[in-house]
Amino acid sequence: MSRLTRTGVLRAVVVFGALAAFPFVFPAQWIVNIAIFTLMYAGLATAWNLLGGFSGYLSLGHAAFFGVGAYAIAIAFTHIGIGGSGYKPFFALPLVGIVVALVSVPIAWVALRVRAATFAIVTLTLLFVVQQLAFNLHHLTHGSQGLALPPPPFDVSTFEQPFYFAMLGVFALAFFTCWWVKGSKLGLMLFSIRDDEDRARGVGVRVTGAKVIAFALSVGFTGMLGGVWAYYIQFIYPQFAVDPLITIGAVLMAFLGGKGTVWGPTVGAFILVPAQQYMAYKLGASELYLLGYASVFLLIMLFLPRGIIPSISDHLARRRSGRPDEPPGAVASAPRATLPGGMAP
Amino acid sequence: MSTLKLDGVVAGYGQGDILRGVSLEVEAGSVMCVIGPNGAGKSTILRAVSGLLRPRAGSIAVDGQPIASLKPREVLSRGIVHVPQERSLFPQMTVWENVLLGAHVLGDRARARRRIEEVAERFPILRERRNAHAGSLSGGEQKTVELARALMLDPKLIMLDEPSMGLDPKARQRVFTTIRGLNETGLTVLLVEQNARAGLEIADEGAVMDGGVVKLRARGRELLDDPRVGALYLGAPITPREAAPEPTR
Structure with a gap:
């Protein structure tokens, strides 16, 4: 169980301090724009990790809740009138997160009755259901015509900064929740479910409750990030707000950095998103950027197959214990139990 | 009684x-x-x-x-705790986490932490291999950790x-001495055993x-x-x- 070590706290203070100073040190709009999307994906991957990394339930449908969050803010603007633009939509984000989390509870309760590939397919189906709803609930979403949000009245020279800090705030909330969960009783429950759900039930873990809480927390943060994104983009369409590529991107980043770790998804996002965005800027016309992006991913998977953080942690642990490194691709040293889920109270 | x-x-x-x-x-x-x-x-x-x-x-x-x-x-x-026949530890979790799970039903984290310190006094392996993945332990060590976990509820x-x-044989002897x-x-x-002697x-x-x-x-x-x-x-x-x-x- 992770404990609050001095090194861990220091690392978090340095990283979040640097992130807070970033738009003042690098004020160029295109750089801050990349940073906004980096923070968004860091938040999405961290939120996904709460469920997929900690409990082993690999959701492919998180973009559904990203879209729900995005439409919630957009509909609040256009239909309810939340009091104009400016900073007010940012204050509505906690409410968006709570509502998305609450709405997800019955969905989670049903979806989490199945496991592994079936769960992934159920969540993917949910994504397409939400996307179709976004197309068809025309009176609310304006369907394929898209929904416009009023332009924020921010100063042009620092237009990105409020969005940057809103993304940073939601990402920080997701990150520290992830950190807290990892060291908490909930984390212990989720890890035991990830290892062997039947066995976890056998030692008295309330598996359904733990999974539903993780699902709700995870999609709550996802919805909030969708809300910030919608306000930043200002015009949302169903195919972009509820886009499978959003989930896939977040999942890739969590795997790349190391799912089930606190820092892994952040590291994955901080490598992949700037790499993708930078190469799109520089090589966009030739579309070579896709090759470059894939190369970054493949190289890391080749040399650090368990993800960056777990691979480095293992390497350091082996150096401390004097054991040699396993070659890339070797099975992790911890063997899996070979017997099926033994249940014991 | x-x-x-x-x-x-x-x-x-x-x-x-x-x-x-x-x-x-x-x-x-x-x-x-x-x-x-x-x-x-x-x-x-x-x-x-x-x-x-x-x-x-x-x-x-x-x-x-x-x-x-x-x-x-x-x-x-x-x-009443039951240590099943098959290995029942969670292999990807650390030794310490596995043992802490034994006190899960207590619902009292402070009590669980106090208890694990007491249990660790009896089973030094818990401190020695605290951060090791349970799946990396030998069969005898795993059985010892299972016993330690079972004791978490006192x-x-x-x-x-x-x-x-x-x-x-050596690990078996240690387990019976522990019991x-x-x-x-x-x-x-209550012991169920094929090794009748x-x-x-x-x-x-x-x-x-x-x-x-x-x-x-x-x-x-x-x-x-x-x-x-x-x-x-x-x-x-x-x-x-x-x-x-x-x-x-």
Whole structure:
């Protein structure tokens, strides 16, 4: 169980301090724009990790809740009138997160009755259901015509900064929740479910409750990030707000950095998103950027197959214990139990 | 007063009965060892007591309180823990996390942390291998950690299903010494063991099961010398040495 070590706290203070100073040190709009999307994906991957990394339930449908969050803010603007633009939509984000989390509870309760590939397919189906709803609930979403949000009245020279800090705030909330969960009783429950759900039930873990809480927390943060994104983009369409590529991107980043770790998804996002965005800027016309992006991913998977953080942690642990490194691709040293889920109270 | 009493328990899987009227008493503070051939229903007794299998007939009581209809979690909260036959640790979790999970039903983190420190005093391996993945431990070490986890609830009855299975002789010896040591602290032990000699040697009482019922019951050492055990266990009269076959690997 992770404990609050001095090194861990220091690392978090340095990283979040640097992130807070970033738009003042690098004020160029295109750089801050990349940073906004980096923070968004860091938040999405961290939120996904709460469920997929900690409990082993690999959701492919998180973009559904990203879209729900995005439409919630957009509909609040256009239909309810939340009091104009400016900073007010940012204050509505906690409410968006709570509502998305609450709405997800019955969905989670049903979806989490199945496991592994079936769960992934159920969540993917949910994504397409939400996307179709976004197309068809025309009176609310304006369907394929898209929904416009009023332009924020921010100063042009620092237009990105409020969005940057809103993304940073939601990402920080997701990150520290992830950190807290990892060291908490909930984390212990989720890890035991990830290892062997039947066995976890056998030692008295309330598996359904733990999974539903993780699902709700995870999609709550996802919805909030969708809300910030919608306000930043200002015009949302169903195919972009509820886009499978959003989930896939977040999942890739969590795997790349190391799912089930606190820092892994952040590291994955901080490598992949700037790499993708930078190469799109520089090589966009030739579309070579896709090759470059894939190369970054493949190289890391080749040399650090368990993800960056777990691979480095293992390497350091082996150096401390004097054991040699396993070659890339070797099975992790911890063997899996070979017997099926033994249940014991 | 007996800690555990089974009276005419009938239980099984699907349409079939494995236990066909088991009656057994385990006295408080004693070690009871249940032996018998494969399929006799030894492990099924433990599953029925721990709530994993609901009896179709008969009663199970602990300190006079019926527990046959309780859920596994409720049985745990009554201080009855079950260490199953197969490896039951979570291989990707650390040793410390695995043991902490043993106190999960307490719902009191501070108490769990105090308790794990107490348990770690008895089992130094918990501190030595604290951050190691449980799956990287040897079989004997895993069994020790399982025992440590079972103690997290400060149980009054611990049920061990073939704790020596798959262990080398040295590790097996350590496990039986540990079990005896736990019993000396006042813990009641219900042990199911294929290694009849080793089990009966540390047991105050023994029971021989066959065909889903208890056929013989006596002091542990008396059973070792009882020729009827051989007849039930191996199908022929045996000498005491033959009564303790090595477990099949």
